[in-house]
Amino acid sequence: ADVEAGKAKSSTCVACHGMKGVSMIPMYPNLAGQKEQYLAAQLKAFRDGSRKNMIMAPMAASLSDEDIANLAAYYAKLDPTGK
Amino acid sequence: ADVEAGKAKSSTCVACHGMKGVSMIPMYPNLAGQKEQYLAAQLKAFRDGSRKNMIMAPMAASLSDEDIANLAAYYAKLDPTGK
Incomplete structure (x- = not known):
């Protein structure tokens, strides 16, 4: 996964x-x-509707598997304290 | 909410x-x-089934609203870095 692409996304x-x-x-x-x-x-669950959320469903709808992998890699790498 | 009760739970x-x-x-x-x-x-979503998860559904099934408030208060107060 590409962390920089995730950040951009x-x-x-x-x-x-x-x-x-x-x-x-x-x-x-x-x-x-x-x-x-x-x-x-x-x-993926928001995208396929198995986790239902009116805000996240449209956000996730246009994401590719690659976008999702990149976003997940980006957020996982951030400092959990927000610094 | 009672953080200590949340910890116990x-x-x-x-x-x-x-x-x-x-x-x-x-x-x-x-x-x-x-x-x-x-x-x-x-x-609450796991408890009422609006968020579906085979592991969390039975875990949440027996929780009262008070239990949930206490657990949420407890976890929210923990250091996000796990220290």
């Missing part, structure tokens, strides 16, 4: 999940330092 | 999510430092 994610993967919004999860496999599995 | 969670909320298993998410409201919402 993450521009859509930052409004809810924060510039460094730590959300400013209590209802939205932090992504920074989360498990890469877990993040990829959740994005 | 978390004994069931540690096998997959780690002693300090940082999972040893790539497929399972870290919980330490995650957003309290998000954690509570996910436990």
Whole structure:
């Protein structure tokens, strides 16, 4: 997976999940330092509808498997404290 | 919410999510430092079946709203680096 490509793709994610993967919004999860496999599995679940979320479904709909792998690799590598 | 009660209740969670909320298993998410409201919402979603997961459904089935509030408060307060 390409971390830099994931970072580029993450521009859509930052409004809810924060510039460094730590959300400013209590209802939205932090992504920074989360498990890469877990993040990829959740994005695929949002994409295929097996995990239902009205916000994440359209976000994930246009992602390729490669986009998902890159995004998961990028967020997994971020410092979980948001620094 | 009662953080200490949440800690006591978390004994069931540690096998997959780690002693300090940082999972040893790539497929399972870290919980330490995650957003309290998000954690509570996910436990309720597992409990009511709106988020489907064969492992988490039975785990969440017996939790009261208070248990969920306590668990979410406990995990949200843990250091996200697992220290």
